[in-house]
Amino acid sequence: MTRPVFEPESLPVVATGSHLPPVTGDILTPDGLRARFEQTLEWTPEPIIEAPWRDTHADPRVAAVLVPLVVREHGLAVLLTQRADHLNDHAGQVSFPGGRHEPFDDDATATALREAQEEVGLAPSRVEILGALPDYLTGTGFCVTPVIGLVHPPFALKMDALEVAEVFEVPLAFLMDPANHEERLFRYEGGERRFFAMPYPREETATGTDEQPASSTGTHHFIWGATAAMLRNLYRFLAA
Template sequence: MTLEWSEDNLRRALSATAEPSSDYELNDPVPPDTPLRPAGVLAAFHEDDGRLLLTKRASGLRHHPGQIALPGGKVDPGDTDETAAALREALEEVGLDPAQVDLIGTLPPHRTVTSFAVTPVLGIIRGSFTPIAEPGEVDEVFTLPFAHISDPARYRIEQRRWRGGWRSYYAAPHGPYYLWGATARILLGLARRLHA
């Protein structure tokens, strides 16, 4: 179902209850006693039309190379929390000044198969913004329309071979961009809350 962009819709979605998500929910049980590293990602929507800022990660990165992702990364010692990490990484990866981001809240953490507990931080980009991709980390910076991101019907379950077996995951392709995995699951959670 298509939902019109509005900041009020986004803010209202944060009041809906939701459980944490996981890369394991369509597959094997969660491994017991695995220590998780905290991380933050920034889901930044432009105030004009709700287009969502995304990156295509560089192919040489250790974690999730070549994948479509929200700007973000692990919490470093200098970060106060996951929100600070998300803002710092967005500045480093795409040149987004934290002063341009109106923070509105967070989603429940998402557990990845690479042992990160990723907290999605929601924000609104104020004013004009021209992204600058960080060489070596980001191959491309682009946006996807709010109508695509916010519609639960755009997300489907697919499978692929991984570490000798089949794994299921969510995907929401759009044009040349194959949105899938943890990023797709995080955004599906938001889409469901937008329609709750």
């Protein structure tokens, strides 16, 4: 099936998570997260709502992303990237640093750390791994393991301009408040696609690296699709 083309920001919001409680502040701390990941919790991942526009008989491509939670004085922040517009997969979208598993990677954590270093120059030595969320199967045929890690300053970033157009941070508290979780709907001939979105207002100046500010256009960072769905799963895990 040919993948339908659509503009996600223009699609209607059909629901939000405003009826759900936000994650409490005591959990959204380094110690709170460490304790959470040490527990065995019963929780249900969000149902995958992406339409399977790939060949359902083909094996998914194994990949991993790092969900980098930066330890700031004012609270934890999620480090995200805006992918370059010319890429074949998920061009121009907001993503976590990550990519395909390579044969020399020992595991998903090794893949996530390697890709984060290659894409944004984040040194693995600055990352404290907490654990991982269940794999997420994207509509484009990737089976992605989200690896959660605390990023301890000081650290310097250096973007790979071939893959990354911008690096920015969003407060974890904003993303763990389900009132900020939108569910949007795209109808097309033969079906429909529902997906999560978490638009975040841009600051006056977005952060490109520790030394160089990134460009800032538009009014929001539009976090949607697989990235938003994995953040929604993080919410479900922390709220369990």
